[in-house]
Amino acid sequence: MTDETLVLRGRKVSGGFAEGEALVTRETISGWGGVNPAQGSIIETRHELRGQSFKDKILVFRGAKGSSGWSVMFHTTRLAGTAPKAMVFTEMTTKVALGAVVMRIPAVTDLDRDPFEVIETGDWVSVDGDKGIVEIVKKNSN
Amino acid sequence: MKLTDDERAMLDGREGKARQKAMELLVRYAEALGCERFVDTTNVAGVPGSTTPFLAHYYKDWPGGKDKIFSYFDLDSDELVDVPKVVTHSCHLQAGYDPDNWELLGASPEAAQLSRSSESYAVEHGIRILKTCTPYLVGNVPARGEHCAWMESSAVIYCNSVLGARTNTEGRESTSAAMLTGKIPDWGFHRDEYRRGTHRVDVDVPIHSVMDWGMLGYFVGEAVLEHIPVITGIARAPDLIRYKHFGAAAASSGGVELYHIVGVTPEAPTYEAAFGGNEPRETFKYGPAERRRVYETLNANGKNTDVDYVMLGCPHAALEQIREACMLLDGRKISANCRLWIFTSRAVRREADTAGLTKIILDAGGHVLTDTCSAIGQALPPGTKVAALDSAKQVHYLPAIMGIEAWFGTTEDCINAALTGRWTGELR
Numbered sequence: 137m138t139d140e141t142l143v144l145r146g147r148k149v150s151g152g153f154a155e156g157e158a159l160v161t162r163e164t165i166s167g168w169g170g171v172n173p174a175q176g177s178i179i180e181t182r183h184e185l186r187g188q189s190f191k192d193k194i195l196v197f198r199g200a201k202g203s204s205g206w207s208v209m210f211h212t213t214r215l216a217g218t219a220p221k222a223m224v225f226t227e228m229t230t231k232v233a234l235g236a237v238v239m240r241i242p243a244v245t246d247l248d249r250d251p252f253e254v255i256e257t258g259d260w261v262s263v264d265g266d267k268g269i270v271e272i273v274k275k276n277s278n
Numbered sequence: 279m280k281l282t283d284d285e286r287a288m289l290d291g292r293e294g295k296a297r298q299k300a301m302e303l304l305v306r307y308a309e310a311l312g313c314e315r316f317v318d319t320t321n322v323a324g325v326p327g328s329t330t331p332f333l334a335h336y337y338k339d340w341p342g343g344k345d346k347i348f349s350y351f352d353l354d355s356d357e358l359v360d361v362p363k364v365v366t367h368s369c370h371l372q373a374g375y376d377p378d379n380w381e382l383l384g385a386s387p388e389a390a391q392l393s394r395s396s397e398s399y400a401v402e403h404g405i406r407i408l409k410t411c412t413p414y415l416v417g418n419v420p421a422r423g424e425h426c427a428w429m430e431s432s433a434v435i436y437c438n439s440v441l442g443a444r445t446n447t448e449g450r451e452s453t454s455a456a457m458l459t460g461k462i463p464d465w466g467f468h469r470d471e472y473r474r475g476t477h478r479v480d481v482d483v484p485i486h487s488v489m490d491w492g493m494l495g496y497f498v499g500e501a502v503l504e505h506i507p508v509i510t511g512i513a514r515a516p517d518l519i520r521y522k523h524f525g526a527a528a529a530s531s532g533g534v535e536l537y538h539i540v541g542v543t544p545e546a547p548t549y550e551a552a553f554g555g556n557e558p559r560e561t562f563k564y565g566p567a568e569r570r571r572v573y574e575t576l577n578a579n580g581k582n583t584d585v586d587y588v589m590l591g592c593p594h595a596a597l598e599q600i601r602e603a604c605m606l607l608d609g610r611k612i613s614a615n616c617r618l619w620i621f622t623s624r625a626v627r628r629e630a631d632t633a634g635l636t637k638i639i640l641d642a643g644g645h646v647l648t649d650t651c652s653a654i655g656q657a658l659p660p661g662t663k664v665a666a667l668d669s670a671k672q673v674h675y676l677p678a679i680m681g682i683e684a685w686f687g688t689t690e691d692c693i694n695a696a697l698t699g700r701w702t703g704e705l706r
Binding site for chain 2: 147148149150164169170179180181182198199200201202203204205206207208211212215227228229230231233234235236237238240243246
């Protein structure tokens with residue numbers, strides 16, 4: 137079987153290139169009080185990703201919610217070595233924009249297709265932040 | 279970016295290296311937002327230069343002295359810079375430690391010392407030390423329309439919605455950069471077109487108590503996420519304390535930064551004005567069934583009715599709330615199996631001292647603490663398993679952060695739990 141590669145085009149939030157396995161949630165993520173930066177995991181009590189790690193993943197999510205400590209928590213994941221490799225999100229807020237900047241990872245938003253209809257957890261995703269391009273290889277395609 | 283002459287001068291380094299690094303960060307941030315210009319800000323609230331044991335350890339071998347944390351972390355700069363005084367009205371929000379009671383809060387001497395030196399650093403740079411999540415309770419009350427750059431989601435939502443001032447939910451790095459430049463991206467809630475309502479919430483049940491307002495806020499945040507709710511069906515304007523609990527809850531369960539209450543809040547004299555021409559994208563109803571569901575959600579982490587910790591003061595208690603706790607205690611002592619900690623700002627604490635309220639709490643076996651709270655300071659009395667809380671925000675966060683059970687109810691339910699060591703709260 138040949139790999140099926142899907143391409144989404146969007147807007148640069150922050151530059152750089154990274155690829156890795158996708159971790160996907162349609163939910164928003166709390167930074168402070170919602171993640172453990174030492175482990176790079178989600179801790180929010182009723183979150184569908186509770187207990188899961190985003191370390192070295194391509195985090196595909198709705199966006200940020202909750203405390204203004206969002207950027208500090210994700211900034212800390214960069215220092216602790218537990219940050220995601222890249223971010224793809226759908227709802228722009230100041231929290232997620234500042235977080236992407238201080239994490240210094242590629243991030244893309246405003247995509248031409250709904251990423252949640254295309255990307256599933258476990259897919260292989262590359263993010264070109266400068267060009268605003270997200271490429272997806274489905275996990276069941278090879 | 280469309281930069282003004284003064285912004286260009288800072289970015290080019292003509293105002294010194296620190297302001298250049300601050301502008302570089304703000305430009306990266308504005309570009310991430312898709313924003314082309316800055317607005318001058320006259321009121322910045324953040325946590326500048328605040329050093330934790332983690333940061334102190336992480337940067338210990340990096341070059342530099344007192345400006346290390348501000349340079350590398352606050353400004354996200356790879357170069358050490360000489361940090362000058364701030365150029366605009368700036369204050370420090372809550373922190374991790376009560377300077378007078380850090381031992382009670384279980385802090386290490388190292389952490390307490392770091393906190394003291396961070397505070398001196400902020401003072402030397404011309405930053406007001408308010409040390410609270412409620413700057414609007416202690417004299418920092420922005421004027422309507424004033425462009426602010428505030429952290430603290432519960433303060434941001436109050437600033438936008440109740441005061442009609444203008445701020446996004448800023449972060450530590452953007453507020454620290456704003457303090458040095460007086461600039462913040464002219465995006466989001468700074469702009470008229472972004473302040474109009476998007477979603478409608480019809481309230482169909484009486485909303486009276488602080489607990490009622492907290493539950494309504496929690497419902498609204500879950501319903502509209504990061505959008506702008508317009509709330510109808512509120513017959514009477516709430517007081518400051520109810521606004522405080524409503525907003526804190528809506529900003530925690532969702533990401534609400536601005537709401538309108540028709541006929542009540544400053545930008546919503548009418549339903550039409552609140553929406554400003556928008557059609558509501560969705561309409562939600564909050565009636566008795568929704569109220570019950572929120573109550574059950576907020577109590578989902580409570581199983582054991584033996585309560586060993588009661589925490590009040592999220593967001594930081596107003597003087598009237600400390601007075602209410604004193605009246606509910608009514609001269610009795612709290613249970614030997616339970617601790618009572620009430621968190622507030624230094625300014626309110628001083629007033630509570632003067633009014634004799636701090637002594638009443640102490641005599642009952644409780645404590646009035648400042649600067650922090652159990653969630654921010656990650657500080658619980660030793661052995662805490664089950665907490666009782668009167669804040670929807672705190673019950674949202676504390677079990678997740680500290681791995682404990684928690685009950686949510688009225689201030690009276692909480693004081694009763696402190697007196698008896700048992701949770702007897704229910705939805706009334």
